[in-house]
Amino acid sequence: MEGKVRYELEFPIMSSPQLLYQYISTPSGLSEWFADNVNSRGEFFTFIWNDSEEKARLASKKTGEKVKFRWIDENNKDGDYYFELRILEDEITKDVSLMIVDFAEEDDLSEAKMLWENQISDLKHVIGSV
Numbered sequence: 512m513e514g515k516v517r518y519e520l521e522f523p524i525m526s527s528p529q530l531l532y533q534y535i536s537t538p539s540g541l542s543e544w545f546a547d548n549v550n551s552r553g554e555f556f557t558f559i560w561n562d563s564e565e566k567a568r569l570a571s572k573k574t575g576e577k578v579k580f581r582w583i584d585e586n587n588k589d590g591d592y593y594f595e596l597r598i599l600e601d602e603i604t605k606d607v608s609l610m611i612v613d614f615a616e617e618d619d620l621s622e623a624k625m626l627w628e629n630q631i632s633d634l635k636h637v638i639g640s641v
Contacts, residue, residue: 515592515614520624521599522631523608525640528575528598531607534634535596536578544634555587556580567593609634 524531534540538549538556546558554569567580570593577597582590595612609631615623635641 516617516620517612517614518620518624520611520613520627521608522611522628523606524631524635524638526607526638528600528607530638531598531609532575534638535598535609536572543637545630555583 534543538551541556541558542549546560548559550557550559551569556567556569558565558567566583566587568583568589570579570581570589572578575598577595579593579595581593584590592614593612594614595610597610597612599608599610600606611627611631613623613627
């Protein structure tokens with residue numbers, strides 16, 4: 512399999528970091544905007560879209576700041592790729608933004624970025640940040 516490329520996206524979000532954190536770190540929060548349904552068992556999360564299911568392990572989290580999910584294979588072993596959602600708050604203006612770190616095939620990069628844009632748009636609607 513060809514290697515994927517790492518990319519970062521940053522989206523300004525009108526929200527408190529505490530509220531935003533609930534939407535990026537809990538199954539119920541993530542199922543409001545990221546996937547059709549999200550289940551968790553311990554550190555393992557199952558993301559469900561239509562008929563497809565992907566599993567990830569909560570690799571790290573820092574309360575109120577970031578979560579990192581590492582995709583896992585069918586043997587529940589960590590894969591090479593992950594996605595990270597990081598909350599950034601400007602110390603002076605207190606503006607909040609969400610930094611996304613993800614991986615995609617070079618050919619699918621623009622499509623992957625567009626998918627994140629759509630999902631973040633859903634997130635903004637859910638938290639009233641439009």
